[in-house]
Amino acid sequence: MELIKLKIDNRTVEVEKGTTIYHAAKKLGIEIPTLCYMNLGDLKIEHKPGGCRVCVVEVEGRRNLAPACATECNEDMVVHTHSIRVLNARKTVLELILSDHPFDCLICAKSGTCDLQDMAIKMGVRNIPYQGEKSTYKPDFSPAIIREMDKCIMCRRCETMCNDFQTVGVLSGVNRGFESVVAPAFERDLDHSECTYCGQCVAVCPTGALTEVDHTTQLIRDLADPDKKVVVQTAPAVRAALGEAFGLEPGTLVTGKMVAALRRLGFDYVFDTDFAADLTIMEEGTELLDRLGRFLKGDKDVKLPMLTSCCPGWVNFFEYHFPDMRDIPSTARSPQQMFGSIAKTYFADIVKTKRDEMVVVSVMPCVAKKYECTREEFSVDGNPDVDYSISTRELAMLIKRSNMDFGSLPDEDFDKPLGESTGAGVIFGTTGGVIEAAVRTAYELHTGKDLEKIDFEQLRGIEGIRSASVDFDGTEIKIGIAHGLGNARKLLDDIKAGKSEYHAIEIMACPGGCIGGGGQPLHHGNPDIIKARQKAIYQEDSGKPIRKSHENPYIVKLYDDFLGKPMSEKAHHLLHTHYFDRKQKDVLLD
Amino acid sequence: MTSIKLKLKEKDVQQLKEVARSFNNEPGELINVLHKAQDIFGYLPAEVQEVVAQELNVSVAKVYGVVTFYSYFTMLPRGRYPISICTGTACYVRGAEKVLDEFKRMLKVPVGETTPDGKFSITCLRCVGACGLAPVVMVGDKTYGRVTTDGVKDILKEYEDAE
Ligand code: SF4
Numbered sequence: 001m002e003l004i005k006l007k008i009d010n011r012t013v014e015v016e017k018g019t020t021i022y023h024a025a026k027k028l029g030i031e032i033p034t035l036c037y038m039n040l041g042d043l044k045i046e047h048k049p050g051g052c053r054v055c056v057v058e059v060e061g062r063r064n065l066a067p068a069c070a071t072e073c074n075e076d077m078v079v080h081t082h083s084i085r086v087l088n089a090r091k092t093v094l095e096l097i098l099s100d101h102p103f104d105c106l107i108c109a110k111s112g113t114c115d116l117q118d119m120a121i122k123m124g125v126r127n128i129p130y131q132g133e134k135s136t137y138k139p140d141f142s143p144a145i146i147r148e149m150d151k152c153i154m155c156r157r158c159e160t161m162c163n164d165f166q167t168v169g170v171l172s173g174v175n176r177g178f179e180s181v182v183a184p185a186f187e188r189d190l191d192h193s194e195c196t197y198c199g200q201c202v203a204v205c206p207t208g209a210l211t212e213v214d215h216t217t218q219l220i221r222d223l224a225d226p227d228k229k230v231v232v233q234t235a236p237a238v239r240a241a242l243g244e245a246f247g248l249e250p251g252t253l254v255t256g257k258m259v260a261a262l263r264r265l266g267f268d269y270v271f272d273t274d275f276a277a278d279l280t281i282m283e284e285g286t287e288l289l290d291r292l293g294r295f296l297k298g299d300k301d302v303k304l305p306m307l308t309s310c311c312p313g314w315v316n317f318f319e320y321h322f323p324d325m326r327d328i329p330s331t332a333r334s335p336q337q338m339f340g341s342i343a344k345t346y347f348a349d350i351v352k353t354k355r356d357e358m359v360v361v362s363v364m365p366c367v368a369k370k371y372e373c374t375r376e377e378f379s380v381d382g383n384p385d386v387d388y389s390i391s392t393r394e395l396a397m398l399i400k401r402s403n404m405d406f407g408s409l410p411d412e413d414f415d416k417p418l419g420e421s422t423g424a425g426v427i428f429g430t431t432g433g434v435i436e437a438a439v440r441t442a443y444e445l446h447t448g449k450d451l452e453k454i455d456f457e458q459l460r461g462i463e464g465i466r467s468a469s470v471d472f473d474g475t476e477i478k479i480g481i482a483h484g485l486g487n488a489r490k491l492l493d494d495i496k497a498g499k500s501e502y503h504a505i506e507i508m509a510c511p512g513g514c515i516g517g518g519g520q521p522l523h524h525g526n527p528d529i530i531k532a533r534q535k536a537i538y539q540e541d542s543g544k545p546i547r548k549s550h551e552n553p554y555i556v557k558l559y560d561d562f563l564g565k566p567m568s569e570k571a572h573h574l575l576h577t578h579y580f581d582r583k584q585k586d587v588l589l590d
Numbered sequence: 591m592t593s594i595k596l597k598l599k600e601k602d603v604q605q606l607k608e609v610a611r612s613f614n615n616e617p618g619e620l621i622n623v624l625h626k627a628q629d630i631f632g633y634l635p636a637e638v639q640e641v642v643a644q645e646l647n648v649s650v651a652k653v654y655g656v657v658t659f660y661s662y663f664t665m666l667p668r669g670r671y672p673i674s675i676c677t678g679t680a681c682y683v684r685g686a687e688k689v690l691d692e693f694k695r696m697l698k699v700p701v702g703e704t705t706p707d708g709k710f711s712i713t714c715l716r717c718v719g720a721c722g723l724a725p726v727v728m729v730g731d732k733t734y735g736r737v738t739t740d741g742v743k744d745i746l747k748e749y750e751d752a753e
Pocket residue numbers: 145158161162166168169170171194195196197198199200201202
């Protein structure tokens with residue numbers, strides 16, 4: 001490792017050869033503004049197109065200003081990060097970007113959390129001297145994501161997420177010059193592409209060009225309707241991130257305050273998706289044991305490894321890219337859909353409410369769930385099991401709009417019966433959590449013994465692909481874990497090539513799992529936030545009195561009173577699904 | 591929206607796959623493969639781009655990105671005698687636009703399109719490297735220099751009887 005010395009703003013700093021000026025300055029505590037640059041550290045995602053030039057600095061002896069994010073340090077370099085020339089250049093760069101940007105800030109969904117807006121404020125832009133023609137693109141409304149390319153600044157972060165990290169390959173820079181834009185092939189809309197709706201492009205877009213479909217208007221209308229019973233479920237990862245929107249430290253758990261806020265917003269019943277996560281474990285865990293049991297008895301037709309199926313982004317991915325392998329994921333529906341299905345049958349009976357008088361809303365860290373609840377197979381006579389899904393960000397916005405002082409809300413508990421959950425349900429929110437929850441239950445059901453240690457440290461972590469084995473009383477169960485669809489693709493290619501040794505694999509589309517979901521408060525390029533959320537999830541788990549799904553008394557009751565047993569006919573009908581081959585869609589031309 | 595899918599000739603598709611193979615199916619050879627593909631099909635409709643994407647294992651979006659970036663590539667069918675008018679700086683200054691207008695007027699088609707009989711199509715190119723001859727027009731591989739508006743009808747005449 002070679003070290004070099006240089007001077008930044010008259011201070012000396014020593015860095016490894018190959019370090020960029022941006023990182024060297026950071027070491028000195030100097031934050032050079034950036035717009036297109038993105039670095040997600042441990043998640044191993046770096047994007048430095050050097051395109052926007054907001055980060056320019058002056059390097060003595062060079063005629064041109066250099067982009068700090070893409071310029072490596074040299075020995076004895078002398079750098080100025082805020083000379084008058086630099087400040088003027090940055091402002092000009094920004095004015096140029098804004099000259100082809102609509103002035104929609106007042107009504108833009110990104111207003112307040114927009115990096116471009118922040119930058120304009122920071123640079124003190126007060127007028128746009130260059131008034132030219134503006135690009136106009138047709139907005140694209142899909143069931144989950146809205147693309148308004150007039151607001152695109154061509155930073156191309158979304159492309160990096162979609163192509164390099166997710167390997168979905170839907171987005172690419174197309175055309176040239178003034179007409180250039182990021183778009184799916186043949187500039188079709190997202191709905192006619194192979195988009196998985198993972199929302200990772202939305203999560204990194206610095207402007208309002210990519211946003212999620214908004215359901216808050218519909219929600220307010222339903223809450224105001226006296227003839228409707230509005231039921232809400234909240235996903236595990238929401239409680240570990242919602243606080244950030246109110247200025248709380250990343251990793252602050254706000255479960256109780258979230259429940260209080262939802263009740264004050266006017267929901268009739270505040271329930272927990274974690275309950276449905278416990279239910280998922282009953283079904284998925286039983287399915288795993290069933291497949292394993294048959295395999296151990298020598299049944300050669302049994303499909304192993306079994307893949308988890310609780311992430312709709314991942315489900316979309318294999319339906320498009322690996323349709324011939326669609327018989328290996330578990331048939332268990334996602335917790336969101338299990339919840340909807342049980343709410344509109346079992347629970348609707350309990351409270352004597354008709355299906356069409358009940359509105360089931362979900363709060364999700366996820367963009368793909370917005371799409372998932374529109375899938376036809378998850379509805380009965382045109383009435384969806386889950387009416388619609390709002391993101392963590394949308395919930396935060398609603399709470400703010402209602403003038404609640406979030407920080408001073410009391411801690412309240414979820415309603416019963418669909419609000420009771422175990423620690424196993426909570427850890428669904430992080431990579432490794434689903435499989436750990438499954439192992440906790442499958443182990444005890446298989447061996448008939450109590451687990452001595454509930455925590456399976458070997459399944460935890462943030463590495464993109466992990467593997468571990470668990471001893472099931474003499475039988476070794478090999479487990480694989482992947483988050484990010486690019487990592488999932490690697491494991492799938494291995495299975496295809498017959499090289500996979502795993503019995504079970506957990507897959508989540510988003511970095512870190514749902515804690516890094518496309519609907520979470522924006523991390524603005526800081527990966528430590530995702531790790532803090534992960535810690536919070538495990539903290540919630542260890543604080544729960546019950547930590548194994550099969551011990552949830554309300555789950556036990558649900559089976560006793562209604563479903564019979566896991567994988568029963570009724571359970572199949574209400575809690576399982578089937579997958580489609582979506583590769584051979586007809587090409588649609590306008 | 592209608593769902594029309596263009597049927598490509600099996601033999602052309604095989605030829606294209608061969609081309610991809612001759613470039614070792616290297617993603618880095620995308621531009622070269624697209625050049626050859628355009629030679630085979632005359633243009634690059636979506637279906638051809640899909641084959642290229644599959645053969646080189648790159649996303650269709652990426653292929654489309656490249657096709658739309660280079661003005662040489664076209665997604666519209668070209669005529670048997672594709673007319674390309676250089677609109678690079680030198681040609682532009684020397685009246686390329688008037689020449690272009692004359693072609694459009696005589697053939698009654700806009701830039702990027704083909705005459706109904708499939709004979710001629712009009713495209714614009716950036717500097718073709720023959721600035722000394724500006725304004726430059728190409729019909730297929732044949733180059734015409736110092737073209738004037740009056741010269742347009744003479745050029746078209748050359749192809750009148752040809753099939
Ligand atoms: S939602 Fe995911 S798959 Fe779809 S375009 Fe964005 S990054 Fe790509």
